[in-house]
Amino acid sequence: xxxxxxxxxxxxxxxxxxxxxxxxxxxxxxxxxxxxxxxxxxxxxxxxxxxxxxxxxxxxxxxxxxxxxxxxxxxxxxxxxxxxxxxxxxxxxxxxxxxxxxxxxxxxxxxxxxxxxxxxxxxxxxxxxxxxxxxxxxxxxxxxxxxxxxxxxxxxxxxxxxxxxxxxxxxxxxxxxxxxxxxxxxxxxxxxxxxxxxxxxxxxxxxxxxxxxxxxxx
Numbered sequence: 001x002x003x004x005x006x007x008x009x010x011x012x013x014x015x016x017x018x019x020x021x022x023x024x025x026x027x028x029x030x031x032x033x034x035x036x037x038x039x040x041x042x043x044x045x046x047x048x049x050x051x052x053x054x055x056x057x058x059x060x061x062x063x064x065x066x067x068x069x070x071x072x073x074x075x076x077x078x079x080x081x082x083x084x085x086x087x088x089x090x091x092x093x094x095x096x097x098x099x100x101x102x103x104x105x106x107x108x109x110x111x112x113x114x115x116x117x118x119x120x121x122x123x124x125x126x127x128x129x130x131x132x133x134x135x136x137x138x139x140x141x142x143x144x145x146x147x148x149x150x151x152x153x154x155x156x157x158x159x160x161x162x163x164x165x166x167x168x169x170x171x172x173x174x175x176x177x178x179x180x181x182x183x184x185x186x187x188x189x190x191x192x193x194x195x196x197x198x199x200x201x202x203x204x205x206x207x208x209x210x211x212x213x214x215x216x217x218x
Contacts, residue, residue, distance in 0.1 A: 042071035048160035056121030125161035
């Protein structure tokens with residue numbers, strides 16, 4: 001499945017199947033864990049914002065039902081951030097718009113037409129790369145590279161993404177387990193050498209924050 005459009009259609013259709021089965025909740029968004037654990041995942045992803053006084057703009061790429069917006073609005077230190085949600089699926093966007101009719105939500109495929117992508121401070125990609133299904137590992141790796149490379153173009157400060165770890169008891173054939181060294185090498189060479197890897201939480205995955213500028217103490 002080397003055609004990018006076919007690959008994204010496969011991912012979109014698999015996600016919409018979960019929506020049809022479970023509705024606009026954490027299961028419909030692809031979480032097999034409890035809703036509380038999904039909430040903790042949003043907290044982890046938003047740690048990419050290092051400055052508590054940051055008044056920046058966050059783009060939630062693969063926003064699903066815009067549950068991340070719920071977390072942002074419920075968290076005082078983040079509530080001042082501007083939010084934009086983007087998703088491949090018109091069905092997910094319709095559900096998100098029903099939940100948040102006032103939100104900036106856009107249906108687009110970043111790799112096919114990025115003309116409606118705004119320049120923001122941070123791009124968040126939570127769960128975008130976990131599912132692989134019938135996609136070959138090499139094709140999924142190439143897809144991950146294209147998406148993070150393109151997303152980084154629109155981020156003034158940084159991006160956050162997660163992927164399944166290779167350091168697990170066993171690997172699921174339908175998930176994308178991204179080797180840490182392969183990820184780090186690509187990020188350093190093509191995005192930035194300023195990145196943080198979080199592999200310290202219960203899920204069998206890891207989260208990476210990539211920044212344009214190095215961290216410095218206040």
